[in-house]
Amino acid sequence: MSLKLKALLKSPWVFHLSTGSCNNCDIETLDCLTPRFDIERFGMLLAGSIKHADVLLVTGSGNRMSVERLKALWEQVPKPCLVVAIGTCAASRGIFKDSYNCPQPLDQIIPVDVYIPGCPPKPEAIIAGVVKLIERVGGSQ
Amino acid sequence: MGRTIIPIGPYHPLQEEPELFTLTVEGETVVDIDVRIGYNHRGIEKLSEMKTFENSTFVVERICGICSTSHPFAYTRAVEDVFPMEVPIRAKYIRTIIAEGERIHSHLLWLGLAGHFLGYNTVYMWAWKLREEILDVMEILSGNRNNYAMFKPGGVRRDIKPEDIPICIRKIESILPTLDMLKKAVLDDPVLHARLKGVGVMTYQEAIDFSALGPTSRASGVARDVRKDSPYGAYQEMEWDMIVTSNGDVFDKAVVRILEMFESAKIMRFCLEHLPGGEIDANIKDVPPGEGIGHIEAPRGETFHYVKSDGTNRPVRHKVRAPTFMNLPTYKATVQGETISDATIILAAIDPCYCCTERIAVKDTGGRILYGGKDLIQLSREKTDRIKRRMGVR
Numbered sequence: 001m002s003l004k005l006k007a008l009l010k011s012p013w014v015f016h017l018s019t020g021s022c023n024n025c026d027i028e029t030l031d032c033l034t035p036r037f038d039i040e041r042f043g044m045l046l047a048g049s050i051k052h053a054d055v056l057l058v059t060g061s062g063n064r065m066s067v068e069r070l071k072a073l074w075e076q077v078p079k080p081c082l083v084v085a086i087g088t089c090a091a092s093r094g095i096f097k098d099s100y101n102c103p104q105p106l107d108q109i110i111p112v113d114v115y116i117p118g119c120p121p122k123p124e125a126i127i128a129g130v131v132k133l134i135e136r137v138g139g140s141q
Numbered sequence: 142m143g144r145t146i147i148p149i150g151p152y153h154p155l156q157e158e159p160e161l162f163t164l165t166v167e168g169e170t171v172v173d174i175d176v177r178i179g180y181n182h183r184g185i186e187k188l189s190e191m192k193t194f195e196n197s198t199f200v201v202e203r204i205c206g207i208c209s210t211s212h213p214f215a216y217t218r219a220v221e222d223v224f225p226m227e228v229p230i231r232a233k234y235i236r237t238i239i240a241e242g243e244r245i246h247s248h249l250l251w252l253g254l255a256g257h258f259l260g261y262n263t264v265y266m267w268a269w270k271l272r273e274e275i276l277d278v279m280e281i282l283s284g285n286r287n288n289y290a291m292f293k294p295g296g297v298r299r300d301i302k303p304e305d306i307p308i309c310i311r312k313i314e315s316i317l318p319t320l321d322m323l324k325k326a327v328l329d330d331p332v333l334h335a336r337l338k339g340v341g342v343m344t345y346q347e348a349i350d351f352s353a354l355g356p357t358s359r360a361s362g363v364a365r366d367v368r369k370d371s372p373y374g375a376y377q378e379m380e381w382d383m384i385v386t387s388n389g390d391v392f393d394k395a396v397v398r399i400l401e402m403f404e405s406a407k408i409m410r411f412c413l414e415h416l417p418g419g420e421i422d423a424n425i426k427d428v429p430p431g432e433g434i435g436h437i438e439a440p441r442g443e444t445f446h447y448v449k450s451d452g453t454n455r456p457v458r459h460k461v462r463a464p465t466f467m468n469l470p471t472y473k474a475t476v477q478g479e480t481i482s483d484a485t486i487i488l489a490a491i492d493p494c495y496c497c498t499e500r501i502a503v504k505d506t507g508g509r510i511l512y513g514g515k516d517l518i519q520l521s522r523e524k525t526d527r528i529k530r531r532m533g534v535r
Contacts, residue, residue, distance in 0.1 A: 018159055019154065020181045022208025023494070024287045026158070027250065034253075034269035050152070066159055066180040069151055095203055098191060099184040120206065120287055 005080050005130045006015040009138050011043035012082070012130070015053030019070050019106070021060030024120035025087035030055055037123045044130070055082045055130065061089040062106055074110045082133055084114045086126060091115040113137075144172065147481065158495045162488065169480045174472050178495050189459040194220055194294055194428055197456065200286050201446070204461065205494055207250065211439030213292035214417075214462070215446040218373065218435025219422045220294040223428055223450050229371050229420040230375075232296040237374040238412045239291050240437070241282065241405040245277045247440035248398040251492045252327070255395060258485050259336055267323055274316045296422030306413050313406055313413075320406070326386040326398050337392035341475040341487035346388055351471045354464045355442025356397040357491045362391035367438040374437075379411045391490045398492075439464055441492050465494045489533070 088094035116129035151159040160179035165173035189197040201212040249272040256264025283289035294476040348361035386393040430452040442464025468491040
């Protein structure tokens, strides 16, 4: 495993990115930070700037305006960076598949490491997904 | 003095939704503000027209995660308005319970975020911890924390089990002391007084001029609430107070929301205790041709839905107006003249919800939908090509 990736898994800083979601997944992501779930005890911290991010938590089905910004932001993330698609919208566009303004699913725009299904996924599911990702990346090499 | 333009967004840690604020400042003072949205537009009205009346309920539920009761509520009322019909009384009570539960969790969410923006993270953590209790009640009643899927035209999809009612009442009662403590902590705090009083004032006249809705207008003394003015659900069955304050600053907006939570808890408790028996669904079969409107008081203000039916099983036209659409222009009245450091909380004070608002698409006179800069360039190039072809120029 590269030193960069190894260091990243110790205390992953997450950045939350909404590409046109209905707010639900975003709120459940924020919920993970609050006292009942409190992911900070695992060393995860919500980063204020994408340049500090180790893990991207992407929500939403992605529309024509936000997809352009998503591409620009993906250029700015320090690599290696892990991407988690939270919610059905980010995983497969879900109910918005037929919409005229949601042209592409997320994984055709940027590489996605983990999909967390649900509308919205519960905070437990989000935490389990991120932990699974860390275990897989850490254990595979 | 020279003017500087400060762009905030579209991706910034302030709010979880993408939106772009352009603040024009002179020194420290904000002199103008512009808001660009469109990062959340998903074409819900069009999607709704592709689905049957019953399936559209699930689409409108996903307009906004926080208002996932308000939109189906207004939509089902619009469909029920197409033909004269009466919803069973038990269904009305269940709808009211779900709507008020949503109001409590939405206001707590706002209170937490407002504390977060002020650098008061204790309020943020307290409010969100308290919110989990309400989400637990909602999970018991509907099976999900956020998207409840309780509504259908003509009634509700899921009944409340009698054995769940005492648990829910106990849970609601258990949050009241903590809510009271939170109220005192926020309303008696000298720092918050200094920070919020007299900041972002919207006068009564401005609230009328901008047609502000919900707690944003009630904080300015406009006594307007759909639940009182045009009662629906079970709201006329019980006594409850409309919270109106007169100062119109950010502090009063917080006061209105905090006191409304107590009223909501009261309404929820009454409905759970006096839940009448009977059917929960009117089993409507075909929607006749016609038009219907439905409006309800969402946590942020009046949500309005319009549905047109031609007798088939799909709506021909479905129009949504969310409260933030009306509240967003009040920034012009509240932010201008304030300092940049206060702009953050003023922008958050209307409890903006952009994913609700983005129902609009820009159209040119030919009816073509324009999406943004790139598409405009594309259209422009296509037009040049057309003209070139017509003129025979290669």
